[in-house]
Amino acid sequence: MEECLMGTPQHKKTIEDALTEYFKINSTPEMSPTTVWNAHKAYIRGILIKISAKHKRDKEKHLNDILTQITKTESRLQNIQSDELHKQLLDLRHTLRTLLIDNFDKTIKNTKIAYYSSLNKPSKLMANLVPHSACSESCLPGYRKVPWEGKHKCCHYCIPCAEGEISNQTDMEICSECLEDHWPNERKDACIPRPLEFLSYEDTLGLSLVIINLFFCFVTVVVLGIYIKHKDTSIVKANNQNLSYILLLSLLFSFLCSLLFIGQPTRISCLLRHVGTGIICSLTVSSILAKTVTVVLAFHAIQPGRTLRRWLGRHLSTSLLLAGTTGEVVISVFWLSFSPPFPDYNTEVEVGKIILQCNEGSVIAFYMVLGYMGFLVVLSFTIAFLARKLPDVFNEAQYITFSMLVFCCVWISFIPAYLSTKGKYMVAVEVFTISVSNAGLLSCIFIPKCYIILLRPDLNTKFNRICGRR
Incomplete structure (x- = not known):
């Protein structure tokens, strides 16, 4: 029985x-x-x-x-x-x-x-006696059996499954690996979908960067309105008002381009992020270079015996502007032709997460864009530094020198910060760098002039300009 x-x-x-x-x-x-x-x-x-x-x-x-x-x-x-x-x-x-x-x-x-x-x-x-192992316990889900060397073959000990692997049954000898878009839970007995992470508008960091850039957009629009309203005054005319308008508009678009870095990356946004931002930043620096060269040539042209006056005017500033921007456009065209940026799912940056980011495509092209922009910045800084002591009340070479110094410091510190961060914080560093460098240009070049226009109108006269030159 x-x-x-x-x-x-x-x-x-x-x-x-x-x-x-x-x-x-x-x-x-x-x-x-x-x-x-x-x-x-x-x-x-x-x-x-x-x-x-x-x-x-x-x-x-x-x-x-x-x-x-x-x-x-x-x-x-x-x-x-x-x-x-x-x-x-x-x-x-x-x-x-x-x-x-x-x-x-x-x-x-x-x-x-x-x-x-x-x-x-x-x-x-x-x-009637069923044997029971006296040297081993059953391995729970999330663990696997490993033979105990030096003891009987039925003896074993339990170790946790390796990272990215699970075991959902007892006494498993081999842990199974999760799919690429899944990750083990804390107990390592089931695979769960990896959370998708990117710098979003709902994120506190992303929302803060949006507010900062919109604030500087508002300030840029206000400065542009002041320049347009006082376009007939001496200080606006003395500093090539057309280049000032172009510089302010390029700063405005540069602040707006920073918003493309926030939100879920798409193929279009990845293209506009790097290429669009690079071209607009080059336009900004080229405008500053054109203003600096125009100031230097203007002072040399008024000296006796100089024949540079005929080179002054719209053609010089336009040529410098187009020449500086064209180089960036050529690099961007080659970048888009051979290896354009694209959205990429990165599962190796952070454990248990999928980082949705824009892959540069070609790292060489990315650093060529930065290198060309750096060349324009160094050229503008050098010319402005040499022209900083030219005698004029409205000479903006000093302001350009300081603004280029700020611009260089920000972008030099950007490279190690960009390479040392991961995930969405890498994008945040890039957005912050663009915003701070543009804010430095806006503050150093235009805020002093707005101060004179609004608070010291007695200095904003043609008479003071002539006296200052003397």
Whole structure:
């Protein structure tokens, strides 16, 4: 008789009732006691087979129900992270583990009984003993088994799965690797989707940069309005008002281009980010270079014996402006032709996250854009530094020198900061650098003139300009 059947009170009662009814019916004078006794063995064996079959069907049904519940709970847990669901899943797995171990123990026991019985071993008592490992414990999900060197082959110890791998069953020998867009949870027993990260408008850092750039856009528009309103005054005319308008507009567009770095990167935004910003920044620096060269040539032209006056005027400033910007346009065209920027999913920057960023495509072209802009800045700074002592009340060479010094310091510090940051903070550094450098140009070149126009109108006269020149 099976121990599981005899150990259940319900099954005992069923067998007792069947035996009682059997002997009651068959204990008659016509039936021999020997016959009744021998026949009851077959009868009771049929009862046991019937109970055992029903017990097996119920157990298989229970096992299938547990597996179905585990599958449904795992699916729900992938969509909804809940402690209650996780606890429910652990309980179900514990129940499944208990059922499987029980089946496994019975299988080993039956195999040993058959083995010792078939070989007619004298120690049949050993057949009823199921071996238990005394040197190892079962490895829970999230761990894997590693053989213990120097001990029996069944001995092992448990180690956590490696980074990016999981084990969702007990006593796993090999951990399975998650897909590229998934990552293990904290327990390393399930793969969950990696969160997508980029510098968004909802982020505190992204929103702060948006507010800063919009503020400087507003300041630029106000300065441009002041220049247009006072276009007939001496200080505006003395510093080439057309170049001043172009410089202010390029600064305005440069502040607006910084907003392209914020938000989810797309193919269009990645192209406009680097190429558009590079061209507009080159236009800004070229405007400053044209203003500086115009100031220097203007002072040399008024000296006796000089013939440079005929080179002054719109053609000189326009030529310098176009020449400086054309070089950047040529580099950008080659960049877009061979290896343009594109949105890229980076899974190696931060653990457990997908960084959505703009890949430069060609690193050489990216640094060529920066190098060309740096060449224009150094050229403007050198010429402005040499012209800083020219005698004129409205001479802006000093302001340009200081603004170029600020511009150079900001972009020199940008390179190590850009290379040492990762993810969305790399984009934030780039936006901050563009904003600070443009704000430095706006403050150093135009704020002093706005101060004279609005607060010291007595200095904004042609007479003071002539006296200052003398």
